[in-house]
Amino acid sequence: MNKHSETRLEDAVIDHLITEGGYIQGNSKDFDPSIALEPSRVIHFIKETQPQVWKALEAIHSGNTEKVIIDSLCKELEIKGVLKVLRYGFKCYGRKVMIAVFAPNNKMNPDTLALYNKNILSVTRQLYYSPKNSNSVDIAIFLNGIPLITAELKNAMTGQSVEDAKIQYKKDRDPDEPIFEFKKRTLVHFAVDQDLVFMTTRLEKDKTSFLPFNLGHNGGAGNPPRDDNYRTAYLWEEVWQKDSFLDILAQFIHLQIEEKKVGDKKVKRESMIFPRYHQLD
16 A cells, blocks of 8 residues: 555545444534533534433523533533443433433334434544644544544654654643543543554553554564555454444443552552453554
């Protein structure tokens, strides 16, 4: 393949997700950096899937309903975290509001399946995420207006590799930015080039730890070569594919709390566990 630029790699990812992955194209203009959400898409999902809840809240708040809902959602994300809110919804003036619908165990349930199909996965390239500066991430993936994945893409043929993407996350991505706050918005960050993928679930500047997210090759690290695509294409063809990613969100990501003794004190450490490919890196 004669693809020599980071932009070409981005093109390949975006094109596949939109044409075959079940995504729509997002736009950075729809993103509010101060709250790290796409408010209009959040409201659209709620109106489409829960019209009775919307009408009940609108009867109370009239033209202020959208703001009330977004404010309640932000508060719950701060307190409970994005994973719990995605799975169980949030309360808004006594009403339970769902922000995602996961696949029913019984695929024959047409009503739940219809709601599930109203989930909107969107992908935005060059997301300007900060309320303080003009920094952007190469790719951001949203579910119903909530950012869940970021990715930095590099191309070895332009002199940069996955290692440069890791450095970018460590040096140029402030963990205190709303979009990067641990467990409150994005769940996982990927460093990607044509050959390798690494991931982290928590940005901590220089302390950020990346784990390999590769298939393995010939009993060792890395990924097998492909004649038809980049070695790392499994990431957007399989892991990020709409039904696959929603299944991962519903069942396989979890928050782990460990207690360690530091001197005379016990310190709790939270970490987000994102399922990885079994490999030997």
